[in-house]
Amino acid sequence: MKALLVTLVVLLVLAVAADRVAVAVAEDRVAEAIEQRGELAGTPDVSVDGWPFLTQVVAGDYRDVRIRLSAADLGQPEGTTADVRLRGLHAPLSDLVDGSITEIAVDRIDGTVTLSYELLSRELGTDTTLVPEGEGLRLTKTVEVLGYEVPLTAVGRVTLEGQDLVIAVDEAGVAGVDLPGAVVREASDALDLRYGIELPFGLELTGVSPGQDGVLVTGGAVDTVLSGG
Secondary structure (H helix, E strand, O other): OHHHHHHHHHHHHHHHHHHHHHHHHHHHHHHHHHHHHOOOOOOOEEEEEOOOOHHHHHHOEEEEEEEEEOHHHHOOOOOEEEEEEEEEEEOOHHHHHHOOOOOEEEEEEEEEEEEEHHHHHHHHOOOOEEEEEOOEEEEEEEEEEOOEEEEEEEEEEEEEEOOEEEEEEEEEEEOOOOOOHHHHHHHHHOOOEEEEOOOHHHOEEEEEEEOOOEEEEEEEEEEEEEOOO
């Protein structure tokens, strides 16, 4: 009885080890396939969840695939990152192994792209500071208007217009400086920003909000086929 128990434990350990090895190999293959068929600029960091994993490999059906994309992977400016979750990814094992996969079907994709505050600040000028404040952003910047150096502080609203992220400032304040209203209004316009967004995998924009490290843009898609490359 003891020998049988030992044998079962050894077999279980071997099964778990084989499962983990399969995870590592499959993650590499899936990452390469997603790079090619998802039309990415680099190979993403991929993790596949779910146990046992070997059954997913054999069936070619992966329940939960998580992808971390850098700016280089996305082909976007530094300060852009994305976290994407693919639920129900279908990729035959034989096609993954020999690299002949031509398309990847996915039941559902959810993604969040983070545009860092440093990135958005650069778009407004190197002396701009952006920090989250409630549901908006607090902006500070010194601009020159009609010969005046105007130190502005304002709270902007973050919205989506089509494929653009828009930061709109209603009214800016000028601390300790007495300036004509027309100057302040013109200076306030210098804090408005329109920034084009390209989400990976053809995701449709669904929302935007300020986050701790940057503006978060969310998107989703259902019954998607990745067939680029």
